[in-house]
Amino acid sequence: MTAAARPWTAPLATGPVASSVSLPGSKSMTARALVLSALAEGPSRIERPLRARDTTLMAAALRSLGAAIDTGSAGGAAGDVPGNAGTAAIWTVEPGPLRGPATVDVGLAGTIMRFAPPVAALAEGTVTFDGDPHARNRPLRPIVEALRSLGVVLDSSPEGGLPLVVRGTGMVAGGESVIDASGSSQFVSGLLLSAPRFTKGLVLRHEGPPVPSAPHLRMTTHMLRAAGAVVDESVPDVWSVEPGALRGRTWKIEPDLSGAVPFFAAAMVTGGSVTLAGWPRESWQPVATVIELLTRMGAEVTQDDAGLTVRGTGELHGIDADLSEVSELTPVISALAALAGSPSTLTGVAHIRGHETDRIAALATELSKVGAGIVEHPDGLEITPGPLKAATFETYADHRMAHAAAVIGLAVPGVELSDVACTSKTLPEFPELWAGLVTGS
Structure with a gap:
């Protein structure tokens, strides 16, 4: 709301x-830490995350898919950032089996509408996404089409956006996909964050005008590696993520x-x-x-x-x-x-x-x-x-x-x-x- x-x-x-x-902590880092923690094989701690509408909605989305996320855990009150009542010092994430049915409110957050559908594709069951009225105008088609090319069954609006229904089967085969990410680097980040859990991993190729916000892509690949993923970005506009387990860890949010x-x-x-x-x-x-x-x-x-x-x-x-x-x-x-x-x-x-x-x-x-x-x-x-x-x-x-x-x-x-x-x-x-x-x- x-x-x-x-x-x-x-x-x-x-x-x-x-x-x-x-x-407060970086929204971008907090969102990525939440997704990687929910997909990991063990528990994680997120220190000094951002507590704001976008990040609490992200936590709620992942919680609805099966992760146990405590956004008011021990140490929060004592360790709050001075003058910043909106930041609990520690959030904890215990990953669980991904499952539906679930309904996700993305608010107006591009991170949720682009990071969470690939996670939902790994769940068993139907997951419905919608958000604020203007969220339906935000571009989503490239990630929808990329997921379809990887075998995921989705229903979207005629424009390829929200409302979106992901019909998960408990796995994503993965493989190779081509995307035009000139509208948002989040299209690439959203796919890469879940890619270690794809059966074949992912080789993602961008074709189109330059991808904006390159530092956000570097943040994604840095954090993937920190969680144990094997990522190759040595070829321009191509990202390769090998299948494998993600480690639970402590994330210190800047x-x-x-x-x-x-x-x-x-x-x-x-x-x-x-x-x-x-x-x-x-x-x-x-x-x-x-x-x-x-x-x-x-x-x-x-x-x-x-x-x-x-x-x-x-x-x-x-x-x-x-x-x-x-x-x-x-x-x-x-x-x-x-x-x-x-x-x-x-x-x-x-x-x-x-x-x-x-x-x-x-x-x-x-x-x-x-x-x-x-x-x-x-x-x-x-x-x-x-x-x-x-x-x-x-x-x-x-x-x-x-x-x-x-x-x-x-x-x-x-x-x-x-x-x-x-x-x-x-x-x-x-x-x-x-x-x-x-x-x-």
Whole structure:
């Protein structure tokens, strides 16, 4: 169930922000750890996962298929991240026989609608998938067709999406399949995560325009190997996973880098400083790409034992950037571009039209509304800063749109978000953490 809409006035910054923030774990890592743990041969622990709508729905989906998942296990209360009530320190997963019948609510989460159907194909019984109304518009056909090519029986909508019914027989033969994953790297990740359990494993070949969000694919293969899978990705656009057992293990979830970027943007807009506490020295997230991007826009970025720190220099630079590897950041980068001292051109993100909303069209509409000059292209935006003004910024049930509006509201009085409750998708505490950052409380 979605949270009730909550209109919200973005707080205006009256000076440089200065804060160290403790944020929940990575949504992407939490989702993958849940799936790999449910498919393993022994129990697993997930330390400092993200507790938000997407991840609790993922846990519920896997629980309905037979895994025993405790999202409030021993140690949770004592080990919670300071200032982050939404994160239990430890979740535990005990795999069980996969079975239906089951009904899965995907919400609006691409991870669930693309990661869970291959798991359901391994179950014995019928599993039905559906979600929020807009979830039916999110692309799913490539993974449906790939599963069919591997012998899985499915019923889908005429468009190849939700509602989806997977008629599992307790096994998937596996083998070779071809997919066009240009719409989402999640099509590849969803198949790879379950592939060790396929009788013949999987050789998956992508044919089509480039696959976006390559760092997410690398995260998938890293985590598969950490669970004991044998994965070969030495040939471009081909992934080979050998059949075999997955090990239960302890997963240590990193702070969510995408979720931190709005807070880093606050440092840049206000000329302040924000440290993401608990950032690891070695990361499975695209930290180098993010650092390079923020530095080009005028930030100073350092890392030490305290964490990853972004400092504003008092200037925001426009940028020409291909965001295909970090497309989740497009809304916040667009907000920074609207506040910058020179124009920006952002490209490589045609696939985000199929995200929680058509993010390119939504950004074009809302940034124009607050006064930026916008030219919309099929794969991105040209953004010319202008005198910005108060407006109601529609959030389209999309957490990233809410983040963009909050960033603009730091410098522009009277920016009203139509709904801030949509941030519960990945960070339920966002309004309170953001207000505390701006006010220094």
